[in-house]
Amino acid sequence: MPVTLPSSRKLRALLAYLALAPRPVSRSRLCELLWDVPNDPRGELRWCLSKLRAALxxxxxxxxxxxxxxxxxRLDDVHVDALDAAAAVAEGVETLDLVRLQALSQHFAGDFLDGxxxxxxxxxxxxxxxxxxxFQSCHIAVxxxxxxLVPQGADEAGAYIDKWLELAPFDGRAHVALLGNxxxxxxxxxxEQHLATxxxxxxxxxxxxxxxxxxxxEIKSRQSSPQPCARETPTFTLPQAQGALDEPDASATRRASLAVMPFAEDAVAFRGGLADGLTHDIITRLAKLRDFFVIARGSVFALAEKDVAPEExxxxxxxxxxxxxxxxxxPGRVIVSVELVEVRTARILWAETFERKPDDIFVVLxxxxxxIVSSIAAEIATVERNRALLKAPNSLNAxxxxxxxxWHMYRFTRQENELAQHFFNEALKLDPTFARAYAGLSFTHWQSAFQRWGDRDRETALAFESAxxxxxxxxxxxxxxxxxxxxLWxxxxxxxxxxxxxSAVDLSPNFALGHYALSFVHSQSGDPQSAIGSSDHSRHLSPFDPLLFGMMGARAMAHARLGEYNEAAEWALKAAARPNAHIIILAIAAxxxxxxxxxxxxxxxxxxxxNTLPNYRADDFIATFRFDRDAEALFRNGAKLIGLN
Structure with a gap:
């Protein structure tokens, strides 16, 4: 039933903020949020809370x-329209049926907290x-x-398209939907008239x-050609931001794309401050990864100057x-908040708040x-892998x-490694200029050589050729x-x-796998202290990396070479505890x-x-790596202690 609230706008604002807060909020934060240095902010907050208690x-x-x-x-027994909409988006708008989507669309009426x-x-x-x-972005996604999903060409579809255009008049997909309808x-x-307008x-x-x-x-050409009898309605999509119209096989060479919008900075009314510097740095570092298409700084800053919302x-x-x-x-701290959003679904893929003491502001940033860069790259890679996994293999683009x-490569078994080779080769058939697919193919041959799944010399040659x-x-x-x-290793x-x-880490200081590979090489015959530093840095950049067991295993071997056997044992145990750790990691632990x-x-x-390899001996362990003489003698001694000599 309707609940009568006091007329206080601050109280209503407090109710809305608490309803949407994902976790308890401190009183100091609420005072900072709602009162601009009043005589007694905590007293006013207590008054508002007492009135809320009386109402709720x-x-x-x-x-x-x-x-x-x-x-x-406590809202566990209460239905909140905004939370319902947010939860549906988090669940995945694309997974919802038409009835649920239409029910959600009824939640949106005017601006959120209008007035x-x-x-x-x-x-x-x-x-x-x-x-x-x-919430406007959520509405558009719905x-x-x-x-x-609605029957195309029907009046109902037209009404939804009109609303989409009202909310996002510069969204090209909305205009394409209207033209198709x-x-x-x-x-x-x-x-044609709408096209001109x-x-x-x-x-x-x-x-x-x-x-x-x-x-x-394309729409006109399809309409004029004979239509198939199937009931499915063809869809029309826009080329991607990177100018795919210029490429004849644009769909085959499509890559994921990202825009990093200028970060906002409190109490700064001009451009060029800390926030703009951080934004520029993030764009540059993401572009250096060369893993997906990143919109240039000029384009995103131009839209921000027109006060265009990030989602729009x-x-x-x-x-x-x-x-x-x-x-x-x-005073005394720097707080950076960041979100990564999937545009078509309005789903927040990743959000984090970093709080640091600004001892050296530039080092902190x-x-x-x-x-931020490592997390964004990892989240996009995970989403793209999961999406590709759900598609039919013969429908995949490069x-x-x-x-x-x-996805198959990171399972670290012989059968999965062969499947990974197959898909990398398919990617290269569709796009022979795909450098990362060649690198992935090289890695699968490297694994075959390293794990002795095939002839080592042949697999080494293929790894070198693909690289x-x-x-x-x-x-x-x-x-x-x-x-x-x-x-080359x-x-x-x-x-x-x-x-x-x-060269890999010089080109992209945020390339976690490059730092891990440096740790791996140094841990065997190079500088063990450098191996530890590179291992730590790779894990800092990518704390949930599929190769985390390798980063830990490299550090374990480096500690062993330094005579720090207890530390070596602890890191080896951590590596072996990873769910995808393979047999060589278990050998390092032993x-x-x-x-x-x-x-x-x-x-x-x-x-x-x-149990896995009945004839496994110290010679097998030594042959797997490239130890210097002292390290080889050290690990042979370890093997003797447990009967692996």
Whole structure:
């Protein structure tokens, strides 16, 4: 039933903020949010909380909860429309059926908290603006997916398209949807008229209208050609932001795309501050990874200067993902908040808040930038891998086949490795200029040689050959130099290997696998202290990496070479505990535990090795790596202690 709230706008704002807060909020944060230095902010907060309790609490149900300094609402038995919409988007709009989508669309009516702006509450104003943009983006995602499910050409579809255009007048997909709907209803003249009007609208904002015009040509050509009897309605898509219209096989060479919008900075009314510097740094570092298409700085800053919301900018630029954030430089601390959003579904893929003491502001921002870049790259890779996994193998384009290959590659078994080779080869058939697919193919041959799944000399030669192709295609790609560095290690060319791996991390300091490979090489016959540093840095850049067991195993071997056997044993155990750790990681654990005097644990790992490889000996362990003489003698001694000699 309706609940009568006091007329206080601050109280209503407090209720809304607490309802959407994912966790309890401190009183100091609420005071900072809603009161601009009043005489007694905590007193006013207590008054608001007492009024909320009177309105929401029941004798048998306490909904306004306070625990020391923290405040929260208990809403587990309450339906909240905004939370319902947010949960549906988090679940995945594309997974919902038409009935659920239509029910969700009814939640959206006007702006979020329409009319609840507060004077002299800048932090609440920023939060409110962000929420309005977020829910508008959710609304658009719901509309777009409804349009894909309702009968095309029907009046109902037209109503949803009109609403989509009202919310996002510069979204090319909305215009393409309208043109397709009009064409299917035989209203070609109306479609041509809309095309001309939309072209003027886009040109007034200096936006590229060519993709929409090209999509209209395709729609007309399909309408004029004989239609199949199948009931499915063809869909029309826009080329991607990177100018795919210029490529005849654009669908085959499609890559994921990202726009990093300028970070907002509190209390700064001009461009060029810390937030802009951080944004520029993130864009540059992501571009250096060369893993996906990154919109240039000029384009995103131009849209930001027109006050275009990040989610809307993503739709205008026709990218897959948008990253956005804010920087708050407070006395004694710097707070950076960031989100990564999937544009078509409005789903927040990753969000994090970094808080640091600004002892050296540029070092702090550099560290935060490293974490942001690595997290964004990892999240996009995970989403793209999962999406490719759900598609039929014969329907994959080069990008999808590559990510399907990665998924199999990271299973670390012989059968999965062969499947990874298949998908990397499929990717290269579709796009022979795909440097990372060559690097992935090289890695699979490297694994076959390293794990003795095939003839070592032959697999080494194939790893070297594939890495060479990767460099020929794109010698600025860090993955190409990484693949070559690993291949040269297989060939016993340590100096050349270190040069290539150093080139990989010089090209992209955020390339975690490059730092790990440096650790791997140094852990055996190079500088063990450098191996430890590179291992730590690779794990800092990619704390959930599929190769985390290798990063830990390399550190274990480095500690053993330094005579730090207890540390070696602990890191080896951590490596072996990883769910995808393979047999060689178990061998590292057995030898390091033996050197640490933990014979019972070492023999357990040795028994596991013998169950898989009955004739496994120290010679097999030594032959796997490229140890110097001292390290070889050290690990042979460890093998003797547990009967592996």
């Amino acid at each position: 609490d029941r004798p048998d149900r306490r909904r306004v909860e306070t625990d020391g300094d923290m405040v929260s609402l 609840l702006e507060l004077d002299r509450s800048p932090h609440f104003g920023s939060w409110l603006t962000a929420q309005r943009r977020r 509309l777009e997916h409804i349009i894909g 009009l064409a299917r209803r035989g209203q070609i003249a109306a479609a 939309a072209a003027e609208l886009f040109h007034s904002e200096e936006l590229d209208f060519a993709p929409v015009r090209e999509a209209w040509r 900018a993503g739709r205008r630029l026709n990218v897959d993902y948008v990253a956005m954030g804010s920087v708050r430089n407070l 550099d560290d935060i930038g490293n974490s 990008w999808e086949a590559y990510h399907r290959g990665l 060479g192709h990767s460099l020929l295609v794109d010698d600025r790609n860090p993955a190409a130099h990484w693949a070559m560095g690993r291949a 297989l060939r016993g060319e340590q100096d050349g290997s270190l040069l290539e791996l150093t 030898h390091c535990l033996a050197l640490a005097g933990r014979q019972d644990e070492a023999r357990t790992f040795a028994a596991t090795l013998r």
